[in-house]
Amino acid sequence: METNHKENAATRYFRQLKFTMRDPILLITVGVVFIFVFMFIVFPLISILKESMISEGGFTLSNYWGILSSRFNRHIIGNTLKLGITVAIFGTVIAFLFAYSTTYLAIPHKKIFNILSIMPMISPPFVISLSVILLFGRSGLISYEVFHVRNDVYGFWGLALTQTLSFFPIGYLMLRNLLQNIDPSVEEASQALGANRWKVFTTVTLPLMLPGLANAMLLIFIQSLADFGNAIVIGGNYTTMAVQIYQQGIGSYDMAGATALAVILLMISLLAYYIQNGVIGKKSYVTVTGKVAKERILIDNKKVTIPAYATCLMICIFVLSLYALVPIGAFVRLWGADYSFTMKWIIYVFTIGRKYIVDTTILALIATPIAGTLGMVSAFLIVRKAFPGRTFVEWSILMAIALPGTVIGLGYVLTYNSGPIILTGTGFILIMALVVRSFPVGTRSGIAALKQIDPSIEEAATISGANSSKVFRSITLPLIKPVFFSSLLYSFIRGMTLVSTIIFLVSANWQMLTVAIMNQVDQGLYGAANAYCLVLILLVATVMVIMKLLLRLFKIDINGDL
Amino acid sequence: MNKINAKSVELVDLTKTFITSTRGEVLAVQNVNLTIEPGEFVTLLGPSGCGKTTLLRMIAGFEIPTSGKILFNDDDVIKKTPDKRDLGMVFQNYALFPHLNVFDNIAYGLKIKKFETKVIKEKVLAGLKTVKMDDFSTRVPSQMSGGQQQRVALVRALVQNPGVLLFDEPLSNLDAKLRLHMRDEIRRIQKDIGITSIYVTHDQNEAMAMSDKIVILKDGIVQQVGSPQEVYYKPANTFVSNFIGKANIVEGNVIAVKSDIVTIKIQNKEYDVKHRNAKTFKIKEAVDIVVRPEAVDLTLDYFKSVVKKTVYMGVSQDYWFDFANKEIEVSDYNPSSKRVYKEGEEITFGFQEESIHILHKI
Numbered sequence: 001m002e003t004n005h006k007e008n009a010a011t012r013y014f015r016q017l018k019f020t021m022r023d024p025i026l027l028i029t030v031g032v033v034f035i036f037v038f039m040f041i042v043f044p045l046i047s048i049l050k051e052s053m054i055s056e057g058g059f060t061l062s063n064y065w066g067i068l069s070s071r072f073n074r075h076i077i078g079n080t081l082k083l084g085i086t087v088a089i090f091g092t093v094i095a096f097l098f099a100y101s102t103t104y105l106a107i108p109h110k111k112i113f114n115i116l117s118i119m120p121m122i123s124p125p126f127v128i129s130l131s132v133i134l135l136f137g138r139s140g141l142i143s144y145e146v147f148h149v150r151n152d153v154y155g156f157w158g159l160a161l162t163q164t165l166s167f168f169p170i171g172y173l174m175l176r177n178l179l180q181n182i183d184p185s186v187e188e189a190s191q192a193l194g195a196n197r198w199k200v201f202t203t204v205t206l207p208l209m210l211p212g213l214a215n216a217m218l219l220i221f222i223q224s225l226a227d228f229g230n231a232i233v234i235g236g237n238y239t240t241m242a243v244q245i246y247q248q249g250i251g252s253y254d255m256a257g258a259t260a261l262a263v264i265l266l267m268i269s270l271l272a273y274y275i276q277n278g279v280i281g282k283k284s285y286v287t288v289t290g291k292v293a294k295e296r297i298l299i300d301n302k303k304v305t306i307p308a309y310a311t312c313l314m315i316c317i318f319v320l321s322l323y324a325l326v327p328i329g330a331f332v333r334l335w336g337a338d339y340s341f342t343m344k345w346i347i348y349v350f351t352i353g354r355k356y357i358v359d360t361t362i363l364a365l366i367a368t369p370i371a372g373t374l375g376m377v378s379a380f381l382i383v384r385k386a387f388p389g390r391t392f393v394e395w396s397i398l399m400a401i402a403l404p405g406t407v408i409g410l411g412y413v414l415t416y417n418s419g420p421i422i423l424t425g426t427g428f429i430l431i432m433a434l435v436v437r438s439f440p441v442g443t444r445s446g447i448a449a450l451k452q453i454d455p456s457i458e459e460a461a462t463i464s465g466a467n468s469s470k471v472f473r474s475i476t477l478p479l480i481k482p483v484f485f486s487s488l489l490y491s492f493i494r495g496m497t498l499v500s501t502i503i504f505l506v507s508a509n510w511q512m513l514t515v516a517i518m519n520q521v522d523q524g525l526y527g528a529a530n531a532y533c534l535v536l537i538l539l540v541a542t543v544m545v546i547m548k549l550l551l552r553l554f555k556i557d558i559n560g561d562l
Numbered sequence: 563m564n565k566i567n568a569k570s571v572e573l574v575d576l577t578k579t580f581i582t583s584t585r586g587e588v589l590a591v592q593n594v595n596l597t598i599e600p601g602e603f604v605t606l607l608g609p610s611g612c613g614k615t616t617l618l619r620m621i622a623g624f625e626i627p628t629s630g631k632i633l634f635n636d637d638d639v640i641k642k643t644p645d646k647r648d649l650g651m652v653f654q655n656y657a658l659f660p661h662l663n664v665f666d667n668i669a670y671g672l673k674i675k676k677f678e679t680k681v682i683k684e685k686v687l688a689g690l691k692t693v694k695m696d697d698f699s700t701r702v703p704s705q706m707s708g709g710q711q712q713r714v715a716l717v718r719a720l721v722q723n724p725g726v727l728l729f730d731e732p733l734s735n736l737d738a739k740l741r742l743h744m745r746d747e748i749r750r751i752q753k754d755i756g757i758t759s760i761y762v763t764h765d766q767n768e769a770m771a772m773s774d775k776i777v778i779l780k781d782g783i784v785q786q787v788g789s790p791q792e793v794y795y796k797p798a799n800t801f802v803s804n805f806i807g808k809a810n811i812v813e814g815n816v817i818a819v820k821s822d823i824v825t826i827k828i829q830n831k832e833y834d835v836k837h838r839n840a841k842t843f844k845i846k847e848a849v850d851i852v853v854r855p856e857a858v859d860l861t862l863d864y865f866k867s868v869v870k871k872t873v874y875m876g877v878s879q880d881y882w883f884d885f886a887n888k889e890i891e892v893s894d895y896n897p898s899s900k901r902v903y904k905e906g907e908e909i910t911f912g913f914q915e916e917s918i919h920i921l922h923k924i
Contacts (some may be wrong), residue, residue: 343791381803456657456730459624460715462644463651464671464722478661 017388025546026468030387033378037396040436041403044411045266051261051414059402063260063362073244073257077264080225080241081157087163088221094164095171095216096209098312103179104205106298107309116316117169119323121490124497124514126521127533128228129162133234134329134526139336154236159307162230165225171216178212179205184296199297211280218276225269226404228500229514233521241265242406242500249410250504259414262407273402326537329530345531353516353528357535360513362496363427367434371491374435375442376484380476382443383450384458385468400440407435411505425507433501438494440488448475449483489547496540569635569725570647571621572732576630578616578782586776588723590616592782594630601756603749605769608779609805615730617779618762619881623647627823634725649718649806650757654735656711658703658718658891664690665699668718675722689717692751704847709740716748720755729761733768740865745772766806770794778802796838801920810855812891814920816847826851828913829886831864835918842922852919855880855893860900862912868904883909 052063067073102110120128136143136153143151182205190204191197228242235243241261249258299305329335333342349357381387383396412433416423423429453476461475477484499514506515513536520529578591593612598604606614621623623644632639639647646849658667665686670683674746690696693713703711712732719727732748733741749772752759769776770790770912778793778801786798797803801812817832820827824835824843827849843849856878867883868891874880877898883890892911894900903909 024639063825103854211723453656454657456653456655457623457659459644460651460653460718461624461655461659461670462624463649464718465645466645466670467645475659 010259013388020217021423022268026385026387029377029468030381030385033374033381033393034389036374037317037393040412040432041396041400041408044408045403045417047414048259048262048266048411050256052263055256063256064259064264067260067264073261076241076244076261079156079238080265081268082225083160083163083238084221084238086160087167087224088217090160090164090559091168091220092171092213094168094216094315095175096213097308098315099170099179101312103176103182104296104299105305105308106300107305107312108554109313112316112320113172113312116319117173119167119319120169120561122493122497122544123323123537124164124517124533125227125499126230126233126355127225127326127537128166128319128322129158129230129234129330130521130526130529131325131535132158132162134325134335135322137336141335144336152236154234155238158234158236159230159238162234163227165322166227166230167220169219170223171247174216174219175212178209180460180534182208189554197301197304201243205375214280215276218272218280222269222272222276222402224536225265225272226406226500228404228406228503229518232518242404242492245406245410246503249413255414258410262404262410265404266407268361269402269404269407273399276397300371303371307334326533329526330534332527335526342527345527346534348528349531349535353532356511356513356516356532358537359511360496360536361429361539362513363430363434363510364492366427367431367438367495368488368492370431371435371495372442372484373490375439375487376446376477377472377478378439379446379450380472381479383447384455384476397443397453400436401444405437405498406504408433412501413432424505427510430502430505430510430512433505434491434498437501438491439487439496442483443528445487446484449480485547485551489544492543493540496536566592566601566756566865567648567723568756570600570759571598571725571726571758572596572631572633572636573617573621574616574631574633576620578613578625578630580621580626589782591627593619594784595776596784596787598758598760600758602774603752603759603760603761603772604775604777605763605773606777606779607763607766607769607805608785609869610764611781612759612779613782614762614764614779618728618730618760618781621726622649622651648725649728650726651722651730652719652732653711653714654731656703656708656715656735658711658715660703663700663702664695664714667703667714668863670718671722685721686717689721690714692720692746693717708736709744712736712744713747716751720751720757725758727757727759729759729763731762731764734763734765741768748772765833770806776806778805778807795917797921799854799921799924800850800852803921808855808891810853810858810888811888812853812888812890814849814851814853816843816845816849819843819845826918826920830864831912832917833918834908834922835915837920843920848921848923850921850923851913852921853890853913854917855891856895857912857914857917858890859890859914860892860894860903860909863910864912866908866910867904869907869909872905874902881909 048138053061055062098113098116101107102113116520125510133140133153135141136151138150138152138157140145140151140153143149143153187200187204187206190200193204225244227240228246231240231243232246242265245258245262245265248261330345331343332338333340333344347459377394378397382390382397382413412429413424416429423432457479458471458475461471467472481536497514498512499518503515503518506512513532517529517536520526520532571594573594576591576594577589580588580590581743582588594871596604600918605866606617608614616625623639623642627640634647638681659670662670668686668689669682672685686699687696690699693716695710695713696718698706698710698714703714703819706714715732729748733744736744745768761769761772773790776790777787780801786793786802788796793802793806797806797809800809803809803811803866810836812828814828814833817823817827819840822836822838822840824837826833826835826849837843860881865885867885869881869883870889871882872879874897875893878893878895879902881892881894881903884893
């Protein structure tokens with residue numbers, strides 16, 4: 001064997017660079033993605049890390065010591081974890097009940113349960129909290145009007161309830177997907193060996209689902225950690241880290257403390273995300289292929305189906321009525337005191353609040369195509385192209401999915417408030433924030449879609465004389481069209497409903513609806529808050545319907561993606 | 563179809579190393595030197611993992627060589643991306659664009675090269691005619707069989723009038739009968755046009771039937787380059803002799819060497835074997851002797867053995883027996899006109915002198 005062809009890492013890197021250089025358009029695209037990822041994901045995090053470790057000009061860990069030695073802050077970290085674990089457990093149990101019932105049981109109205117899974121995606125994150133306050137708060141419709149109790153809904157249980165109801169649908173979607181992909185013949189084999197339905201469930205279905213359940217639990221846990229909207233609306237004195245980061249950083253302008261806290265939250269989130277994707281993800285027994293080998297024979301034993309159906313229906317009706325309460329509240333003069341009909345709040349949001357509506361829509365509409373394209377392009381580069389630093393780009397983008405919004409927001413304030421590039425106060429930084437908060441999800445689905453497509457199809461186009469850009473536009477993009485459009489839709493919805501990151505970045509020049517809603521809630525003006533919510537949901541729904549109609553017109557099927 | 567645009571291809575010291583997580587650095591292709599004349603049909607043949615696909619993908623430009631040169635008509639193309647190399651390629655899984663119909667699939671490259679619409683139409687329809695698929699232009703790939711898809715893929719590559727046409731195991735997804743048909747069709751069209759073709763396969767029959775020249779690879783190293791006759795009759799080593807057809811390897815000793823004849827002795831029988839490099843053999847050297855199963859003659863009586871196993875194959879009666887500590891396989895063709903031996907029966911045989919090939923022991 002000859003050994004004179006060994007090359008070290010540096011020459012390999014250089015050769016890869018030369019390979020990229022052969023194709024100038026590719027080089028430029030890679031460059032743009034690099035700059036974006038660095039400026040708006042990596043660098044803000046570095047700023048936070050740096051700020052948290054520097055005091056009076058020198059390196060120090062005293063900020064962390066400050067956090068960990070303060071009883072108040074230890075308490076907040078404890079609060080966040082306790083809440084996250086509680087929500088993760090309850091959320092996963094409900095999610096599994098829904099997933100199992102819809103895939104394994106012969107029960108009616110499965111479509112309604114699916115609507116439930118879409119609701120949290122198209123509404124602002126704090127809608128459930130708002131409704132729970134309207135129903136069970138101090139002047140709540142049920143707590144006060146019916147039971148005449150001045151109930152204190154703020155705090156741990158209120159927050160745990162709203163987060164569970166907000167986040168279990170995410171777990172439901174994931175578990176349903178997994179259950180659908182369990183090959184029924186495995187369970188039939190178990191039955192053929194003498195197991196009854198219960199035994200099949202405990203010895204086959206449940207063990208197969210264990211990694212999936214752990215996965216769902218972590219997914220919900222991460223959501224709960226990062227949740228800002230519900231926590232600030234209904235948390236009351238029960239402060240979580242996401243809220244404290246904002247209050248310490250923006251409220252008290254204690255950047256040292258805020259950044260240290262942000263780094264701790266970031267570490268917990270990334271650890272959970274790593275366990276979810278790196279450890280459990282590899283243990284999964286069920287491969288999601290999108291193909292089901294054969295039809296499953298549904299369980300129709302009434303002793304099983306009736307209790308399951310009743311429970312699901314009750315939860316479903318409860319959650320849907322919480323969502324329905326918001327539009328109703330928009331027409332009520334003064335919740336808790338005067339329930340007469342009024343158009344006052346609607347007129348209010350279209351006059352005084354017009355800037356919020358217009359600004360938000362403009363910013364979301366600008367961010368949408370950027371995020372959609374960036375998602376697909378980055379997925380294409382990651383899956384199909386070898387270029388130096390590819391792992392760095394892939395890792396940074398996928399990690400961004402797990403970044404708590406408050407951490408990113410704080411990072412932007414730190415990085416772009418001063419220094420060589422000042423961006424705070426501009427619409428540009430808001431757009432970038434919206435893009436960063438939505439395109440990684442597009443990248444992830446794009447990667448999954450591209451891995452299903454044989455690379456030789458693109459190679460055939462290259463051989464026919466198409467350069468990288470032409471291949472992407474004429475072959476890749478048309479083939480992953482459904483993913484592209486659902487990521488556009490997702491980006492728009494995300495742009496309209498985001499709270500956590502942008503609350504750090506709004507200014508007199510550019511206002512956002514969600515922030516306006518939070519301000520109204522803060523002042524106890526629930527009518528205006530509800531009216532804003534209604535407008536927001538209607539805007540999102542309108543765009544969704546238009547998009548669906550357009551897609552139907554062009555015969556594009558995004559079924560299952562949104 | 564067009565004026566011929568057949569290029570020559572030259573590979574100079576082409577080497578490719580991969581880094582794998584399990585085995586560390588792996589030499590996928592090692593110092594390959596190869597010259598392909600314009601219009602030649604060359605097959606890269608070898609077992610899976612031998613580096614033949616890597617070699618093809620380096621020629622295409624999808625893989626970057628670690629070192630070495632690739633010349634098309636004396637023009638180094640290493641720095642060019644695949645789209646600038648003037649190539650056509652037919653893939654194993656057809657790789658038709660699923661969202662385009664047959665016409666647009668074939669027209670794809672022509673549109674990129676900015677041909678006039680009228681010319682594109684003429685070329686596409688003429689191309690479809692050569693594979694007798696005139697009526698298929700509006701079909702989409704999912705409405706066609708594998709064989710039809712592969713024919714469209716072939717036309718898509720041909721209408722570009724590329725300098726070199728590459729085939730990456732194009733027939734391995736087709737059923738046996740269609741495979742035979744397509745192999746003749748590809749060869750016929752290739753000869754008609756006279757296009758330089760490089761064809762990767764692991765099927766030795768395909769390689770034998772189609773090629774002007776076969777390149778046999780193992781572990782990234784070229785074992786032999788030669789015409790089908792050369793690689794069959796004069797295999798360069800025991801690997802080639804066993805990979806192309808079946809081979810019995812028996813041992814013998816050299817007893818004399820003349821200008822181009824080596825005299826060897828197997829047991830007590832002497833054979834005069836022609837060899838191009840006879841001078842490389844030394845007297846008393848122990849050599850490997852390659853004898854094809856059909857070159858063992860049961861009407862001769864130089865050696866004796868007992869039949870261990872016999873199988874009737876239709877075209878031949880096959881026998882297995884031991885000879886000088888080795889198992890010998892024999893194919894006796896047209897058995898109806900010959901004596902058939904049973905298991906346990908004694909048998910006499912000899913080797914046909916002109917069919918013997920000798921190899922140095924490694």
